[in-house]
Amino acid sequence: MDLLNPKQTVLFPDLIADIDLPSITTLPEYERAIKNFIKISDFGAFIELNVSGIEKSFSLSLNELRVPQRYRLSHDNIISPAFHLFPAPVRNHLNRLKYDARAFFNRTNSIKTIFGYFLLRQYFYLWDQHRKDYKNSVVNYLQNEIGEKRYRQFFVNIWNEAVHFLQSGIKRKFHHMIPMADIDLIRAERERLERTKMSVSQLDHEDPDYFFNCLAIKTLHIPIDLKDYIQGILIYSTFTTVHLEHLKKTNIETREDLLEFLTTIQQKS
Known part of the structure; x- marks a missing residue:
């Protein structure tokens, strides 16, 4: 079948994961794929732990x-x-906690696959509690x-590290334009910048607070308070799943069928 032939009808073309993977083109294939999809859902689901907001950094x-050339030590x-x-x-330590969380998955409650861990349905509640x-x-x-208190010091440290970096590339007579961390000033400037939706490219280079505002914008994603x-x-x-195209030529009725299917699909991928 030519997938690029506009005269051919493809069911669910948005589910095509690979141009080389034959798509579902008949209703019997579609019905079998849906049946297998439902059966897989009865057994469990592919699941992944996602964590965001812990790592905070900038460069x-x-x-x-x-930075205008007149401020710089070199080109x-x-x-x-x-x-x-x-x-x-x-x-x-935070990374170790994340690894410990993923250690929940084992041979009893899940099956490790290229799609992530397939968690058996009877362990869904335990997984949610573990999360x-x-x-x-x-x-x-x-x-x-x-x-x-310690968190606040970490914020002060990262701000001052950035100040030292900027000072290393700026002429000494402009160092006073790059102030060390002052929490009250930073907090007030953040509020102003968030109201005005200013970006670095919109800052006025002639503003005496130019460098201070640059750092305020670059650190906006890092909270001042714990x-x-x-x-x-x-x-x-x-929760993820496999594409229906993978399910049109198999028959999943038992857990053994599921294991065989997952083994086969990994060998083909």
Whole structure:
């Protein structure tokens, strides 16, 4: 079949994952695929743990910030390393918590596949509880081991690291335009910038607060307060499935059929 032939009708063309994978073109194929799809759903689902909002970092480039040449020590574009909110030991601990959360999956409750873990339906409740426990372990660590005061110092540190980087590429007589962290000033400037929806490209290079505003914009995604950082953490499950095209020539009735199908599909991929 020529997939590019406009005279041919393809059922559910949006589900085509690969141009080389034959699409469903007949109703019997479609009915079998749907039947198998429902049967797979009866057994469980492909599931993945997704975490966002924990890693906070940024980097700087004199060219990206459009720093005028009169401020610079040279014509070179200086690019910073990544500035991380948390030092390596804290990041490593948070990563270990994430790995511990994924350790939930085992041979009893799931099947590891190229699509992620296929979690058996009877373990859905336990998985949801485990996900909540993981969120609680992250929050407890941040509140009890880090705390508001220490978190605030991490924010001050990352701001000052960025200041030192900018000063390394700016003429000394302009260093006063790049102030060290002042939480009250940063908070007030953030509120103003969020109201005006300003971007770095819209900043006035002649403004004495130009560099300060650059840093304020570049760090907007990093909360000043721990409670706001915690509120920004999202830990959720994503459910995925296989394309119907994979299900049109198989017959899934038992768990053994499911295991055979998953093994076969991985060998073909």
